[in-house]
Amino acid sequence: MVPIARRNLLAEKGRLAMSVCGVAFAVLLVLIVLSLYRGWSGIGRVITRLPGDVWVTQPGTNNLFRSSSFLPAGREGDLQAVAGVQLAMPVYSREMGYQRDGADYNVLFMAFDAPAATASGLPQETRYRYFPAPGEIDVDSVFADKAGIRTGDVMDVLGQSLRVAHVTKGGNAVLAQSAFINGADARTIFGTAGMVNFYLITTQPGADAAAVQHQLAGVIPNSEVHASAAFSEALSRDVSEGFLPVVGVLVGIGIVVGGAVVALTTYTATIEKSRDFGVLKALGASSAYLYRIVITQSVIVGALGSLLGVAASAISTAVIARSIPEFITDLRWIDVTIIFLATLAMAIAASYVPVRRINGIDPAMVFRA
């Protein structure tokens, strides 16, 4: 078959290029927003990475970052005695501002107060990341990049000088990044004598998690027990629910803009080629044959725009990750596939007006000179 649709588009290369770019920008907008959404909605992993799987908190605590929790200190032994518990640690945690070189940073300072001997039984990666020695601090790499902090630097945290021992990944929660300090330092810095914020429990391998949680519930009066996964989901849900309406609006705008670009291009190309369509009608072309030309034009513009938009999105997310590290992006193939198919569907829908236009072309026009 003669590729009339392709020839029609290539007859105006400048317009084709602009149309493809228009669709690409719409796809770029949608994919960037979706990748940010995906990245942000996964920030709950910050919690599940911590060295424990059950939290004991003051009642009403539903978010490790936003809720305050105070429990009596020294109860880790009681918790440790529960069957199925491998390790119970006091946790000190406080999100607060940290100033460096005139700039403010939101940092979640945390300390897991396990005796060195106990901590030494944990995997090396866990000890390395979460259990700094007294006078040391391990910071998240995103925070370190933003604040220009390197290993060996000294940070002043509320009057306490702490040497940066490690810069690690995985502690970025977008609005705040985590830093881990020693339990003794935390007690001094936070001034929480006789109190801890949480207890973090590591269950024994193979233990019935639900049964362990149930038994933990009664150990400390006036406390609650939460699985790490529940805290993680709560944090992710907070971000998702706040972000989702914005994502919806921006995705909607992207689809409308992309659809308008395709519709305008195809309509203009159809108007310009009205006589050609009249000739084809006079030659006996069926409606299906003519519609196929128009729809193919739309699909070509949509497909080229999508591919360009996907490529631009991949590059943009890489650039964003490098230049704005706290903006977690997660460009997924499933999103790319869905947006690609949605763009093609939108392109086909955008053919509706030009198709109607073709229906109105009188083939007898070909006899007019």
Place this chain on the structure above:
Amino acid sequence: MNATHPVLIVQDVTKVFGAARTQVRAVDGVSFDAAGGEIVLIMGPSGSGKTTLLTMLGGLLRPTSGRVVIDGLDLGAMRPAELPRVRRNHVGFVFQSFNLLESLSAQENVEVALNVAGVGGAAARDRARDLLIQAGLEGRLGFRARDLSGGEKQRVSIARALANRPQLLLADEPTANLDSRNGHEVMQLLHDLAKREGRTVVVVSHDTRLQDIADRILWLEDGRLRDHAPDAPEERGATL
């Protein structure tokens, strides 16, 4: 001329545009028929209804009354959706302004007519190529339509009209935009098609040179057929 089997039958065809005081009878009670291998030349002044008549013969416009029958198919008895099939398989058009698709090559312009009829691939390419070679355009197969001369365009247009082997060829002022040499070549091509291949050719034109190849000349004035040519010199053909 083979008068035994009329390929085209036109019976009392009338076309009225508008209504009441603005009513215009563009074609008024025209009747004739044309057999296979016959060349019928319809002449008349501008506004006489020639092109309107041709449009109705090609199934592009419905007569207000009367019958048009092509290859035994009564166009008036057919649903509008069936008329494209008649145009694809039974009628070939040659236009004054060629009406080639400018973004396509000469060969593709002919192929398109075959594609429209459901013929594609190598079969369409080979047929288009053969027709253009027969039309003397062997060296122009890949040329874009916009890069061809007027005479070449008209030969491509004729090749396209013949692509689906129609029995009836309708030509609207086929020599009007051509110089003398190209006009003569197109006339010769139409003559060969009728006489060698037995196709019926109906030509609408001002060009009196076409009288040389016509088997029959019909004179149309104010939408009606006249018995003989008008005497006024300007009506003999301003293009001469």
